[in-house]
Amino acid sequence: MNDAEMDFEMAASMGLSRAEWDLILDRLQRAPNLCELGIFSAMWSEHCSYKSSKRWLKTLPVDGPQVIEGPGENAGAVDIGDGLAAIFKIESHNHPSFIEPYQGAATGVGGILRDVFTMGARPVALLNALRFGAPDHEKTRHLLGGVVSGIGGYGNCIGIPTIGGEVNFDPSYNGNILVNAMAVGLANSDRIFRSAATGPGNPVIYVGAKTGRDGIHGATMASAEFSDETESKRPTVQVGDPFTGKLLMEACLELMASDAVLSIQDMGAAGLTSSSVEMASKGRLGMEMDLDLVPAREDGMSAYELMLSESQERMLMVLKPEATDTARQIFDKWDLDFMPIGKVTETGRLVLLKDGGVACDIPLDPLVDDAPEYDRPQAEVAPRPVLASADITGDAPVAEILKSLIGSVDLASRRWIYEQYDSQVMADTIAGPGGAAGPGGFRHLTLAAKAEV
Secondary structure, eight states, X not given: OOSOBOOHHHHHHTTOOHHHHHHHHHHHTSOOBHHHHHHHHHHTSHHXXXXXXXXXXXXXXXXXXXXEEOBTBSSEEEEEETTEEEEEEEEXXXXXXXXXXXXXXXXXXXXXXXXXXXXXXXXXXXXXXXXXXXXXXXXXXXXXXXXXXXXXXXXHHHTOOEEEEEEEEOGGGSSOOEEEEEEEEEEETTOOOOOXXXXXXXXXXXXXXXXXXXTTTHHHHTTSOOOTTGGGGGGGSOOOOHHHHHHHHHHHHHHHTTTOEEEEEEOOTTHHHHHHHHHHHHTTOEEEEEGGGSOBSSTTOOHHHHHHOOOSSEEEEEEOGGGHHHHHHHHHHTTOXXXXXEEEESSSEEEEEETTEEEEEEESGGGTTTSOOOOOOOOOOOOOOOOOXXXXXXXOOHHHHHHHHHTSTTTSOOHHHHTTSOOOTTSOBSSOTTSSOOOBOOHHHHHHHHHHO
């Protein structure tokens, strides 16, 4: 190993508890180095492992006759007939958006778009559901302006229409906001791609943008509670580039039209860490990667920095060996990095090489299947009193009451927001924002999807 052994003090700084630190020591039978500790911290964060919420998520109904792919993949897939599937994903980007509203919201949009086209679908529509604090709170105006601008900036630039959404305000969100972004795509129901690694010895390929030092420990930050030092977390927010995102989308969809891709995973939260771990663990296999081969936009990046960076617009693929040259030509055409950085193994371990040595060698089970799971304490919330008609008094004119209602922040026009979103790009939107819903026209899209997906 080329890093010094870590101690509990360092583990605590990464959000790990004493019990979790002891569990790492037990699973490894030794102290981890910095890179290994960072991987455990990211994979055991709420953001990656759902350690507090997954016991409740397991209770949700997820099966049905139209369900092709339920929770656990990059996105969900539902059969909509005529040989087509609707691929969709909704994701929260709350913490990053509170810290840096434009980039936090923008990369939330970019992330779910990658989740959708990673499944082999062409994205056709974006939506969002936003919750902000009280209108008169000191941060609300700043956060609202930045988030809306970020959503519109990424979606408009990459060329996917934002066709609907909702916005509400409440003092309970003064301490943190909710930024929920949703993307919907179309794919042929028999051409859906998944992330589980297959075939020991098959090449592991890094594609897309280069890795930088932005977003390091973003997943861990997204599981933390905010304090007066929130601004210091800004370096953990990743920065997106919708133009590179567009290139990556087109390159991936072109490659998927061939028979080259065995598995594919977006590098989202925790970057190269989560993508490699999830691909290998889902396939019940292992993975070995040489980090010296990872395309980097900065010199001298350590194994820890390369694995924990959340630089955007990147993918990890497992390809058929004989298709590597064809795939390289496609990504060269789109002016994107294409680099074989490792291989699938049968070891059940994640092995990382760096500077001629082993930077990480850890079993996969403790990172995923054997990760901590908690049943947090619960408290009863007093129900709000039921308001009966007889309890309403006053003789204010109906016109005044109506004026007061439509002038309230909950019912006021959202035009200022949705006018910043391009809802007509691709020219398939039947009805834009401002109504009860945002229908998208699939008459032409269906034909296009059949032709190109």
